[in-house]
Amino acid sequence: MNDTSTLPPLPDRLSIDPRSPHHVPAVFEHDVGIKLNDKERMDVEEYCISEGWIKVPAGKAVDRKGNPMLIKLKGKIDVFYK
Incomplete structure (x- = not known):
């Protein structure tokens, strides 16, 4: 079980x-869980708690640089350490 007092705070x-300028390497040293509308998602590429959205890959579509095409899903976002 992780001790939450030693974990870095989760950003907005x-x-x-x-x-990305919103990439924080210290957070990724631990397992992070993300829930959208009380359902845990494992395919989240980016999130914003204050605006209430997550970005997930749109199937197998990729852009010209080989990165997955992302769609924005809106709802209630809960972020936590596992």
């Missing part, structure tokens, strides 16, 4: 893409 906005 976080991205798994290392090129």
Whole structure:
């Protein structure tokens, strides 16, 4: 079980893409869980708690650089350490 007092605080906005300005490497040293409308999602690429959205891949579609095309889903966002 993780001791939450030693874990870094979860930011309001976080991205798994290392090129993003919202990428925080210290958070990814631990398992992070994300719930959208009380259902846990495992495919989240980026989230914003204050605006209430997550970005997930849109099927197998990729852009010209090979990155997955993302769609924005809105709802109640809960972020936590597992």
